[in-house]
Amino acid sequence: MTHKQILDKIGFIALTQAIDEDLARLVTRGLAFKKGGSITDVSSYVLPKILMRWNCVLLADSGLAKFYKEKVVLTLAILLHKYGFSDNEITKKATIAIDTLNDGVVLSDDFYRKSSQIKDFLLTKPKELKRKPAKQQSITFFRAKDVIFINVSGKFYIAYIHELTGTNESPVIELYDVTYDKKPTLEDIKMLKAKGVMYNDGIIRKALFAIYGMKYQPDFANQIHLLKSCSGSEMLPEDSHLEESVGVYTVSNLFVMQDKIIDMFAS
Template sequence: MTHQQILDKLSSKYLVKSIDEDVARLTYYAMCFEKDHNSQFEYIFPKLMLRWNCVLNADKNTVTDHYRLITILALCIHLHKYGFADKDLTAEALKAIDKLNEAVVLSDDFFRKSEEIKKIISSLPVPLKRKPSIPENITFYREKDVVSIQLGNRFYAAYIHRLTGVNESPVIEFYNGVFDKVPTIQELEKLNAKGRVYNDGTERISHFSVSGMKFLPDLANQIKLISACVEQKPPHQHLEKSVGLYIVMDIFKLQDEIKSIFKT
């Protein structure tokens, strides 16, 4: 049985696709910058889980138990597919298989193949010999959308100014605010834009072209649409002129950017 055959049994096409694109993207960059397999995993796993913990740690009113269990299993299978494994995640995935079967969530075929699936995800993964391809940059977000991005227990808001190419990467600008929950558009109307602070201490207008910011709604529960067709942009007259049109990065490098901008 292949990894893809197992994933097909999860009956969650777009969840599987979203996780696959995330792991492929991270694995590509890890293999570009790190030659040691352990170092690659240390690059991939924290970034992956910071994003997908928005599902795993969400309350039951936001994410169902069954969706959480399928997500755990899909994360484990995809890591194994790309040559990696985490002991704790694998243990949770093995439990998830039993819980999904007990609740009769998936098919009879999944039930019959459960022991074989357990053996596969418990086996030593085989590292890739070459980098995977980077997923195509497509987005379902639109110009003038306002979104919330979650990192840990904090929420950050951003305005989408435009899209690059033909519905490719959104170009976003952050509002100067950190929240304990998804903010309302009324809360954001009072806020200025937040920019990068450069080495000379100057804070400049900062736009970011973010690849991997694709599905709406976001299957990882990390990005949420606050409002669409918002004409009022975050004011940035208090900021110095930008350096270039925008800074190119992906959804995972954006994690580090947020931490740097907001000093979290």
């Protein structure tokens, strides 16, 4: 039995592609860091970052389609194994998900018949990846002037998309200086001031970020949500209190941006 055979039995091609793309970006970056000597273990780099994003599904209490969480955790477990990683908690949840999917008669008879083999496969030691993944296509389905919110470790942050780089490659976002403990609505946006970044010279400047990997809308990871589409200039973050930025924008990706948001709002 192969990873592809199991994923084909789950039959959720778009979900598989979304998780695979996320892992490929993280693994490529992790391998580069290991080669450069800044980390010694790629899995310790990849696992916390992929889970911070996909826990928006795995830890969600509501708002998901029935059996979606089970399909996500099983697909994630298979793809982690494909890239040479394993996580005991994810594997355990994936095994339970197999039973839940079978009890609900969600997938095919073939999946049901092969369930024991799939469970055994997940418990095998994954093979270490020998080469970096193929380069991922840069594309986004978000649009300029969209207003979005991002879930990072249970906190919600709102951002405005100024433009798209290249030919719909990545959205350039600016964060509002506001945080919520629950999913916000447009009516919740009371202050439209932009969140700046403090530089080493102590000056707080405008901060725009081009986010590569922010592709799907709706987001399969349940992390990024559209609040308002192509809203216009009335939703622009007010940034007159900030000094000019250094450069037009900072090139980033979803996983670097998770950490950056935490750092920005911690200060």
